Amino acid sequence: MEKFLTQHKRKAEDEASPDVLPKQFPKAKMRKYDEAYLAFGFTCTTVGNEERPQCVVCLKVLACDSLKPNKLRRHLETNHPEHKDKPVDFFRHKLVNCRAQQSLFTKAASVPANAQLASYKVAYRVAQCKKPHTIAEELILPCAMDMVSVMLNDSAASKLRAIPLSNNTIGRRIYDISKDIEEQLNDKVRDGRFSLQMDEATDSNKDCLLITYVRFIDGDDMREELLFCKQITGRATAEELFKIIDTYLKEANLKWEDCVGICTDGARAMAGIRGGLQALIKRVSPNAQWTHCMIHREALASKQLSPELNDVMTHVIATVNYIKTRPVKARKESPGHTPSFCHILPMRDRIFCCGLHQNKIQVKDGH
Template identity: 45%
Template sequence: MGSQSVGHGPLVGHSTFSRNPPEMTKRGYDEQYIKFGFTSLHDRGEIKGQCVLCQKVLGNQSLRPSKLKLHLEKIHPHHQHKDVDFFKRMEENVKRQRLDQSGTLFQQNKRLTEASYAVSLLIAQQKKPHTVGETLIKPCALKMARILLGEEAEKKFNKISLSNNTVQRRIADLSSDIKEQVIAEIKDAAFRLFSIQLDESTDVSSCLLAFVRYMKGDSIKEEFLFCRSLENTKAVDVMEKVTEFFDHEELNWHNLCGVCTDGAPAMPGAKSGFQALVRNLSPGIISVHCLIHRQALASKILTSHLQDVLEQVIKIVNYMKSSALNSRLFKQLCTEMDSEHKNLLYYTKVLWLSKGNVVARVLELREEMQSFLQMQEKHKLEASFHEMLWVFRLAYLVDIFDQLNRLNLKLQGKGTTIIQFIDTLSAFIQKLENWKRKAEEGNFTMFESLSEVTINEPLDPGVAKDVVTHLSCLREEFLHYFPEIGREGLALMRNPFLVKVSDVQDDLQDELIEFQNDSGCRDVFEASSFSEFWPKMMGSYPKIAMECLWKLLPFATTYLCESGFSTLVQLKTKARNRLECEADLRCALSTTDPRIWKLVQKIQENISQ
């Protein structure tokens, strides 16, 4: 028995059991196939058969007389007895249609491709997975077409290619076209000036976002520039990615007039930070640390008593939201007490508006929270709501955080200029000075919540002192973080008709004299915003326009990058964590319309069967 071996698998080296299926033989076209009504069609190196009657395309493996004859008999039974000359005439018509852009086949394929691009663009703009085209959009379109328009319309809709791979290719083409237009516009911009804003994030994946601002015609345009993955977030790594993009797109560093970054350690360093590295290549750039980030840093200052109140609020909220049971019980209690809101909000340090929203909700629901803590026998936490000094300070925090949140919202947005920000911040600092003066006089009417809780209870002098001290510290912090306030560097851009000729550079003085005596310019200035006026002056007064645009173009915040990261979070979910998302991001964030007509011309659509 030892000499025998029993096995049920294939013998090693036996030719009958091949692990790989044999490759299918590619078939050729025979001129005799025209008698069945079929001509040849070359598609991506493969020969296929095309019916000259219905123009349907059959695959290479269908190039056999039996299948071609079957098609003729089943689909075109009335033409099966036609002679060869008839089919040759039809063949000539088909070939002309392929070459003639007015032909039926060409126009049909053109419209199908255009529809595919248009739907793919919408998928990207709505931040949806690429598979939604074939799993949802196309089935819906087919059902609607069948119900409303009939079977013929359904067949036409079915020819639109919306597969996952097709949508991905379409979005890549659309993104490339948008980038091509943006780069061309930057290179053709007035004085070829442009500025960028950059920000890096590690929330979803380590990546770098960049946006660009430049002149297009008589207006300023903001556009998405690029998204790059980062292995490290050091300044040299960021610089490498930006340099790589600039070199590939042939952008000149000397035309870069401004760089705006956040407050990350790698960005604003004076010697080794990213802005310092850029300054080595473009010494005249204006480096800006995002004003919104600076506002958030300046707003952190609190007196010790106010800080204690904030920490206690966070502690109470964290306890009450620490379990699903607590949340449900508190929601039920709020419903029974007919409260407007029924949930507390978590404090999140990285969210700019979080503190203000949290303390406002706590003050609003303080009676409900007090009752809940009493039922839970958390007397230590409940005791805070019985202390009027604690409630007074909480009310003040609600008011001042509300003002800081309003300021933050004013600093957000697109198309803003440094002048608008300086004006907004200057106004807020003057408000702080006015509030401090009134508080020292015992007048707290500007703080609504504090005024409400002190209707039946006089304000404690200690709390009043805390308010005055905090307003004073807040003013000092804002002046520290915003040294631009009060400087005269923007006077020429702000109102050139009030600037003394002797206060500007020598090479600008003669042009400024002509400018100030141009009544037409004065009329346009009074009717236009800064971003509208100065681009219009490039032709008539290029030196002054150049000087002002150099200061007007730089971004003042990284708001576009922050909103871009929000879009990135929607795109790069756990199910799509390997997605190369630059193309989708560009289609979703760009304001430039892709030239779909141009892309359609480059493609000969292969209609999926």
Template identity: 45%
Template sequence: MDKFLKRKHDSCTDSASTNTSNVNDDTFNDENKIKKVNRQYCNDYLNFGFTYVDENDCQIPLCVLKPYTIAESLILPACSEIVQIMFGDDAKKEIMKIPHSDDTIKNRIIHMSDDIEKTVTNKLTTNKLYFALQIDESTDISGIAHVLGFVRFIDENKIVNQFLCCKQLTERTTGQNVFDSISSYLDKFNITWDQCVGICTDGAPSMVGSIKGFTTLAKKKNPNIISTHCFLHRESLISKTLPITLKPVLDKIVSMVNYIKSRPLQSRLFKKLCESMEAQHVCLLLHCEVRWLSRGKVLNRILELKNELLMFFSKRR
């Protein structure tokens, strides 16, 4: 993980300054070529709770969800060691007094969550801002249904996208149940349906049903609401009926990915090959029909590693 945080990406670093007059252009360009290093992300970093996001073609470290005990097992021990080296044992004793139990971390996370909710709802209530909703219903691995709400509004000439709520559906997942759940949440913070100008959902009957769908019930509260269909769902439906010229290509890609991902030995060999070629990535992504948004990411990764794949399969003819 240290290498990932310390190594510099060529697109993230500025060019060296040229204020030394006795350095000619050829020497300067040669030095720049030597300094450029492609930083690679490794999947093993997930064991330490880190992944990355792309910003301007630069891999930025991002901490992901970890147990509350991470403060006791990783963060505080690391901080205490740093403080001890830099300031001595007395400073280490002081930093160890910081409350870091799992209950304390949990309470602080809940407090931050409540603060975000309060900030968003206060803006919508106090300023009577118009907003748009994106609603989706999903079932977790334990079989419990949840309705997720995202809100978009304009605040100080800036478009703000924010997670609004996650409400559990204890009984059915009909349009009426979804509407009652969202409506009760809005009523709790004195947010009216008159402020809602748009709703985006998928094409499920519980969402777009003409009689008891969520959007239909919402329009009864505010007829001026504009309902839209999530374009990603339509994109997925279109991809189900690929043209004859494209389907064999996708099938071939899936077989290539499965050949490597389903065999640990081949995965290790492919990773080693990517590392030796200093590729941007060292592994392929596995397409899952349930998570259909993964299809685009799989194809992008194939395109980025096309040279490595060509060499890998050429050696196995």
């Protein structure tokens, strides 16, 4: 009796002890494929580092535990009863056809390197012209085939069919190109110091957007590029704007310590020295210097102009907005008279210069 109690107590202590590891059950034995299984109409294929049986008749892949003669025979007799008495040569011929078919599918699915490069070039052109993605397959490809068939021959034109130009393909190509341009820009910004300029904007759908430009030194040149454009989902507060900028800089692996300047308008959410975006950025980048945007300063100064100068400025601004907000008007050019922003801007600068030195100007002949 004492012996039994002692053994029972020792067993209970062993089960309660955390040092005792549970029993390791042996792993299930994995069967290997045998060439004799071809007599049942099965070959071997690899799926996820596992050998699985594949029927050479219906090309169905079974589970790993089906790699047994009785299960393979049952599949043959149940699904292909007309082939159960066929010799091994019959299934060997089926295996050759199966492998040839698989190689044909792989060759058809692969895209040549030159055709893929041509697809990217066409997608870049479509993105530059701001055209619908369907124009590549509906217009560009047929026109290219017609030109090649006329200038060369029909066989050369038929090779253009290998270029993937579907709607979804062009969309993916444009996305890949934009991501590559963004990565190249971020790599150049990481090499030195940079400054940011941000402003809020509203598109035609009344969506509030945060547009941020970056200025940096590329070699011996000073460059200014669009860094990102993000939608403001909530309220346009200083905390929300800083969160958007901070999240992007972390994703792009850009450091706040390298930011030496910020440029915004005079709104309180942007330029506030205590709770504005300026104050939040200076907490993480003390060396950053804030600058009031010159365009917004000019807009504020134009409100105090004389009536004559204000009338001229109103007509100039209305003309620029009418031209630049309509792509058809912006593309139209007449000889000697190009109503574009680059020609009107110097005149606007001259008007501001005159307004700083004179109280009023004379308007003659509508100029």
